[in-house]
Amino acid sequence: MSDWPSHGGRPEQLLPRFGLAGDNEIIDFSANLNPLGPPVWLAQQLAASVAELALYPDPDYREAREAIARAEGLPAEQVRLTNGGAEAIFLAAALLASQGVSRATIVQPTFGEYARACRHYGIAVEHVELAPGSFALDEASAAEAMRDAAALFLCRPNNPTGTLLGREIIEHLLAAGQHHGATLVVDEAFVDFVTPDERLTPLLARFDNLLLLRSMTKLYAIPGLRLGYLLGSATAVERIGELQPPWSVNALAAGLVAPLLADRDYLARTRAWLDAERPWLQGELEALGLDVVPSHANFLLFRDAHGESMPALLAHLARCGILARHTHNFIGLEGAWLRVAVRSRLENRALVEAIARWRNP
Numbered sequence: 001m002s003d004w005p006s007h008g009g010r011p012e013q014l015l016p017r018f019g020l021a022g023d024n025e026i027i028d029f030s031a032n033l034n035p036l037g038p039p040v041w042l043a044q045q046l047a048a049s050v051a052e053l054a055l056y057p058d059p060d061y062r063e064a065r066e067a068i069a070r071a072e073g074l075p076a077e078q079v080r081l082t083n084g085g086a087e088a089i090f091l092a093a094a095l096l097a098s099q100g101v102s103r104a105t106i107v108q109p110t111f112g113e114y115a116r117a118c119r120h121y122g123i124a125v126e127h128v129e130l131a132p133g134s135f136a137l138d139e140a141s142a143a144e145a146m147r148d149a150a151a152l153f154l155c156r157p158n159n160p161t162g163t164l165l166g167r168e169i170i171e172h173l174l175a176a177g178q179h180h181g182a183t184l185v186v187d188e189a190f191v192d193f194v195t196p197d198e199r200l201t202p203l204l205a206r207f208d209n210l211l212l213l214r215s216m217t218k219l220y221a222i223p224g225l226r227l228g229y230l231l232g233s234a235t236a237v238e239r240i241g242e243l244q245p246p247w248s249v250n251a252l253a254a255g256l257v258a259p260l261l262a263d264r265d266y267l268a269r270t271r272a273w274l275d276a277e278r279p280w281l282q283g284e285l286e287a288l289g290l291d292v293v294p295s296h297a298n299f300l301l302f303r304d305a306h307g308e309s310m311p312a313l314l315a316h317l318a319r320c321g322i323l324a325r326h327t328h329n330f331i332g333l334e335g336a337w338l339r340v341a342v343r344s345r346l347e348n349r350a351l352v353e354a355i356a357r358w359r360n361p
């Protein structure tokens, strides 16, 4: 594994590599967070609930789980609240290990924590790689994984490509898995950004070998709060409840779940922003000769159409006060691509202008 930071979003870890001070003023395109920022009412609500710190949270998080269940159209027994999407990933791996799963396949390039979580629980990891450039999935090799291994992890839409696997492929994989006793774990951390709504929740009614992982971090721009959840069959969720440390989510974060999900206006404003900004940014990047992967998420992956060095562009952008996400630790990308979050028009324009200066110094 490379010595590059394994996640985006901490400029002080990357800037010294380019001879820059870690506290340099920076526009951060390396973490895929909603640029609208957390809903405005959130800080006040947090302050108003500080008294709850004196009490243990409800160990079952009933209120939060019921709010999620209502939003997802599921019984609360199929919902587990987690400490961010990251804990949901580790709980999925813990569940698999407790079921005796010893090998899992991961569709790559993707978020690195699936492999880390599997290894943490003693599950050997294999990979199925998406086709270079198009990032299409070879369905046959994925289906094979649902036969040979007892679990397949994939991310939909996928970080870092932004691509979205078709629902039919997912159904085929689930049916194969049902037949061979394999579980499909789908990380939908970025599904809130997909329009029209493509979440796989309805499939839970037909497939008890499906686990869905969610993060509230990206949409609500709350990486420091740590909120996520896991959806699955009532049996799987009950078992996961036994594996999860008690009070894993703090009371203040848990108390925000229902009001966050109820804020439909925030979601509408987010969708309006993304519908306008993503095509604009993609068009501007393409006009600068970059090869941009069409994205269903709030970020774009690109490389130079003529093979110019992306690490060189990463360094140039850092000197311009812009942090992009390197791809050195994504299997199959190995630094040849960059990923940027879609941000506000002003910030996106700054990114485009900085790339234009790299093209024409």
Ligand SMILES: Cc1ncc(COP(=O)(O)O)c(C=O)c1O
Pocket: 083, 084, 085, 086, 087, 111, 155, 159, 187, 189, 190, 214, 215, 216, 217, 218, 223, 226, 227, 228
């Ligand atoms: C695909 C994916 N899943 C899960 C996570 C973790 O989310 P959280 O911050 O809610 O733990 C991330 C964070 O970058 C991610 O990219």
